[in-house]
Amino acid sequence: MDMVATSWRLTPQSLPLLPPKVRSFRVSTSSSSSSSSLSLSPVIQKTLSLIQNSGVIACLRANSAELAYEAATATLDGGISVLEIVMSTPGVFQVLRQLVKDYPTLALGVGTALNAEDARNAMNAGAKFFMSPATVKDIMEDVVKDEILCIPGVMTPTEILSAYDAGAKIVKVYPVSALGGVQYISALKKPFPHIPMVASQGIMIGS
Template sequence: MCELLSTSDRQQWLMASLRRQPLIIVLRPRESDLLGPFLQSLLCQRLDQLVDLGVQHIEIAWVDHARWSALIEAIRLRHPTLQLGVASVTSQRGLQAVIDLDLPYAMSPLLDQGLVSMAHQHQCCLVPGVMTPTEIRQAWVLGCHVVKLFPAVVLGLDYYRQISAPMGDLPFMIAAGGLSVADLDPWLSAGYDAIALGRAVLSTTDAIAELRDWLM
């Protein structure tokens, strides 16, 4: 990403990209992914598989590890066209790593005003996690036009409709937490703008086949 892009520009880019393919896969590095050669890691195999399937947006969870940034650089080198984001950012240290690498965006499971302010100061796109109408409105007031509804499975498919009537216009909403490939079409039809799925999407042959069919 160009360093001259503002936070608003980056948010607009993310929304446009997710409208083309409203799916994000989130992967969490294991210790072996961080310590061994990247090309021999399970994470590399998973990434190759997802890219081959046609997945465009993948998030790597932030881990406070000395080799995390090197892992991200290795992923970028292997898959330069991948829209790579960062998940599980809950601290200034994690957000600073995202900023230093000039990654397109990061996501947090929570709404932290300090992190949002830090992201805006550095022209970084941070997508906060929200759950209640109050948090959704607060995120909007803080300048977050993209939010992550988390945990989505707890709130339910009909949550978007229930809050959209009294609240009016809502920010671009990514549903995350406990969802599967089978949930993609129902949740998108229910009004959610994009869906984030976890590593379990590659856990079975059936799930991989479902994902391949959905992407076709």
């Protein structure tokens, strides 16, 4: 599956800017996607498909659980189907559990998972995916075979290939704006057309 999705940061203060329907960013899929998807579990395949169809992962950071829940519901009701709540948000797992109950068909996950415990807690709270700013060995070894999509952070071609070889089905290119933005992603897709990528950092509404 050749995929380029985009992650943009959402804060409660940005909610008035949200249109009723958020425009999807471009996602490209190669002809090899059908063969690569055969090895995926139905749960992970569904999450990948939601990311592919959406083309954007909204990243939510809030100062309280109440604000996080309000911002998340406004975002999801506004048309976003893939939402990441950052680990630093107070009560992140409680918020996630409630959102999973309220929006069972959407892809809800956790961001900035730094260790296997974070990943396990996310999975126990009902997360369909989690993101890390780096490729964390303990996470890859502990949960890569579970029914949750692990999206490790990468920066260089070596890191991309290493994460993919370790079992990652999709990688997060971070910090993409500091690395050259669209041009950097385009350059990476030439040697790695078979590795799905999420462009992360510095992406805002309207980017």
